[in-house]
Amino acid sequence: MSAFVVAPARTLSFRAALASLALALAACAAPNPPAAQHAYVDPIGLFPMAAYDQNVDHWIDPASANDDTPFLSAAQQQAQWNAYLARYFGTGERDASPWNPAYIANRLFGQGGADIVDLQLRRIGNYDNEGKGRRTIGYGQSYLPHSARWIDDIERNMNLQQFGQAPRYSPRARAIATDALLVRELPTMDPSFYSHTLAGQGYPFDNLQISSVRPGTPLYVLGHSVDGAWDYVQAPDVQGWVLASGVGSADDAFIANWTHRPSTGWGVAITASTAVSDTTGVFRFNATAGTLLPVAASSAPLPSTAPGHHTVLVPARDIDGRAVIREAQLPDTALAPAPIAATPRHLSLLIKSLIGRPYGWGNMNFYNDCSSELQSIFAAFGVWLPRHSSAQMTAGDMTDLSTESPAQRLDYLIEHGKPMRTLIYIGGHVMLYLGNTTRDGRTVPVVYQDIWGLRPADNSRRAVIGGSVIFPLLLTIPEDPSLESLAATRIFQITVLGMPSGAAPPPTDENPAS
Numbered sequence: 001m002s003a004f005v006v007a008p009a010r011t012l013s014f015r016a017a018l019a020s021l022a023l024a025l026a027a028c029a030a031p032n033p034p035a036a037q038h039a040y041v042d043p044i045g046l047f048p049m050a051a052y053d054q055n056v057d058h059w060i061d062p063a064s065a066n067d068d069t070p071f072l073s074a075a076q077q078q079a080q081w082n083a084y085l086a087r088y089f090g091t092g093e094r095d096a097s098p099w100n101p102a103y104i105a106n107r108l109f110g111q112g113g114a115d116i117v118d119l120q121l122r123r124i125g126n127y128d129n130e131g132k133g134r135r136t137i138g139y140g141q142s143y144l145p146h147s148a149r150w151i152d153d154i155e156r157n158m159n160l161q162q163f164g165q166a167p168r169y170s171p172r173a174r175a176i177a178t179d180a181l182l183v184r185e186l187p188t189m190d191p192s193f194y195s196h197t198l199a200g201q202g203y204p205f206d207n208l209q210i211s212s213v214r215p216g217t218p219l220y221v222l223g224h225s226v227d228g229a230w231d232y233v234q235a236p237d238v239q240g241w242v243l244a245s246g247v248g249s250a251d252d253a254f255i256a257n258w259t260h261r262p263s264t265g266w267g268v269a270i271t272a273s274t275a276v277s278d279t280t281g282v283f284r285f286n287a288t289a290g291t292l293l294p295v296a297a298s299s300a301p302l303p304s305t306a307p308g309h310h311t312v313l314v315p316a317r318d319i320d321g322r323a324v325i326r327e328a329q330l331p332d333t334a335l336a337p338a339p340i341a342a343t344p345r346h347l348s349l350l351i352k353s354l355i356g357r358p359y360g361w362g363n364m365n366f367y368n369d370c371s372s373e374l375q376s377i378f379a380a381f382g383v384w385l386p387r388h389s390s391a392q393m394t395a396g397d398m399t400d401l402s403t404e405s406p407a408q409r410l411d412y413l414i415e416h417g418k419p420m421r422t423l424i425y426i427g428g429h430v431m432l433y434l435g436n437t438t439r440d441g442r443t444v445p446v447v448y449q450d451i452w453g454l455r456p457a458d459n460s461r462r463a464v465i466g467g468s469v470i471f472p473l474l475l476t477i478p479e480d481p482s483l484e485s486l487a488a489t490r491i492f493q494i495t496v497l498g499m500p501s502g503a504a505p506p507p508t509d510e511n512p513a514s
Helices: 008-028 074-089 101-108 114-126 148-158 160-164 252-259 344-354 361-366 370-380 391-395 406-416
Strands: 044-046 174-177 181-184 209-213 218-224 230-234 239-243 247-249 266-269 273-277 283-288 292-294 309-317 323-331 335-337 397-400 422-425 430-439 442-454 462-472 493-496
Touching: 101 218, 114 148, 114 160, 160 218, 174 252, 181 361, 209 239, 209 361, 218 247, 247 309, 247 323, 252 309, 252 323, 266 370, 273 323, 283 309, 283 323, 292 309, 344 370, 344 462, 370 430, 370 442, 391 422, 391 493, 406 442, 430 462
Parallel strands: 044 462
Antiparallel strands: 174 218, 174 247, 181 209, 181 239, 218 230, 230 239, 266 292, 266 335, 273 283, 309 323, 397 493, 422 430, 422 493, 430 442, 442 462
16 A cells, blocks of 8 residues: 555545646636537648659759759859958948948938938837727737837837937947847837738738848947847848847957958858857857858868868857957868859758758748748858848849740740749749759749748638748649649749849848748
């Protein structure tokens, strides 16, 4: 017999407590549905991907004689790389670098800070539910609408007056990302969803989430939140609020040590995410694909095939908020000389690292969406792509096929598309053309894309894919013919990457997360 015996009175009390607990738990759970309900169509379902081969080697054949033949010429890639470095560190009049005095003075402060204030006010207005009644658009946790107090507290913390008080370039505002940073429209990590009942809304589409910034990215700090937790920054491709704990101020000495090196003195992360610890064992950040880091002077040259580890510089933030340089060692399976050769073999390597990862709207949880997926890939080749999917059409020689029929669009792509360097934009979504295949006796294009899902023409639901996949462009979707073909959207544009485009467009208030 057990040595522990519960007395009868205590047993009754214990059972009563359990009953009370069960009632309490039931009160927190969803109530039982009524016997009779209206028919409900779930706006979210899963698309069956089983019939679509995701083996990268089946689409980019490693045994092909062309596997090491570049799809960008040496001259094209060198020009792209030069433009990439100028975007990060350039000081020419047209170089859109956050560390470039001319860019900050002429492009960011061209209106004396008034445009920055206006942008902040528009963003506040987007999330202010006051007076909108049944048109409440901003929902946070637990489906609860954002309150007036919520947006008022955020507005006070933004200190809008600061953006018009010193509208001129200051070298003390230069900074660098010392961590991977999420970029937010407002200084809060609270989400804002539109509706969980509408297809293409609700999770994961947090409308406050703009993008992310890789570690080692140059920044210009335009302002600070009142509580000191947030910085409002200009990055090379996006403007928004980031956590101040991941920002280190960069003085002349730091910038000289970071940037004064030959164009071959850089390494680029080639895996989806690599943990980086410095040589003292302190974890610094996760380097996502495309992260650019200087090679330490003491490091041997970065070979493309020899095994080993290579020493790179990593930025850190000291106790006073200043950027300092540490060293870290990364394996050559995670880091390659920048830029890597733009060959099918290397593209396959990058896709293998990224394919199948979850879709992340605006880099939610540091996953990619469609445009950031292509950014991550082409950054390794030294090719700069804008953050927004529509703006990526400006990165090459664009052809607008929007007035053509879906069949004509696909025929044009099959005949004129350049595999591995042709981007396809269909309105809010962008894809990479890999080449052609035969399906049911018909030649069809094959694309790589990070996609949320497919939808019918009436936009009433989503067949969720929710990640990066290889997929054919078909005139009809055999698993569900009611779903709209990706070739049948209102917009259909393609651009072929080659020589870099001209100067970058000025910052806008368009959320670049699509």
